[in-house]
Amino acid sequence: MVEKNDGSAASDALAQAFVQFALEQGVLRFGEFRTKAGRLSPYFFNAGLFCDGASLGRLAQFYARSLLASGIEFDMIFGPAYKGIPLATAVAIELARLGRNVPFAYNRKEAKDHGEGGQLVGAPLQGRVLIVDDVMSAGTAVRESIALIESAGARPHAVAVALDRQEMATEAGQDVPYSAVQYVRDRLGLQVCAIARLADLLQYLQQQSGNEFAEHRARVEAYRARYGV
Incomplete structure (x- = not known):
């Protein structure tokens, strides 16, 4: 199953370009x-800050290129x-711009009780469904999505x-020896495609010069040594 990409030089370059883009x-x-x-993390990733058309469009390019390179099939x-x-x-x-036109849907937090009603919006859920999100910390959103998708017959x-983030998940407030991504992949049986991993961030920092990046690299490495998987 796919954890990031195919490990090629092209996919590694894509991950490095994404890290630089996210930092910029x-x-x-x-x-x-x-x-x-x-936990006190030395870094934070908030995809909600891709909040204009240009940045969101470029983010979508990274997702689409990673997905196409992964070989994951979905409907x-x-x-x-x-x-x-x-x-x-x-x-x-x-994906449609690249010639891969697929329907999409999303959910409301609360079911609508007027108009078309219901909790789901967009195309009917059917076939093999790809869930798109920013990061997985505990896998809660994925489990909720799985329940919605299965209840719709897809x-x-x-x-x-x-x-x-390649770090230990928590269950009932306790660290467990696997990440949210590993849980979704190995225990729930879903394929996972990530544009970049914590390892890619560390690789990017290692390639930079200057005391500022050296300080960040040391702190991120220490965090991974304590919580990494």
Whole structure:
């Protein structure tokens, strides 16, 4: 199953270009950030900051190129509310531009009780469904998406994310020896495509010069040594 890409020089270059793009956009930042698991992380990735047409369009290009390179097959795209909604829409547009036109759908947090009603919006869920989101911290959004997809009679097949943090997930407040991506891939049986991983961020930092990047690299390496998988 796919964890990032095919390991080729082209896919590694794509991951490095994405890391640089995320840093330039201020979407990937260094500092001290509290994660959902309560950890103090030396970096933070917030895809919600891809918040204009140009940056979202380029992000969609990275998703689409990674997906096409991965060889993952799917019949439609699903974007879990809320961040997954613009991501799924933009990725569907970019894939169509590249000649791969697929339907997409997304969910509401609360079911609508008027108009067309229901919790799902867009194309009917059917066939092999690709879930598009930004990152997976605990896999909660993916599990919720799986339940929605299966209840509609479709098959959750794969997940695409921008960044794989490659760190231990938590269960009932305790660290477990696998990441959210590994849980989704190995235990839920879904293929996973990530544009970049924490390892790609470290590779990017190692290639930079200057004390600022050296300081960030040391802190990120220490974090991975403690929580990495």
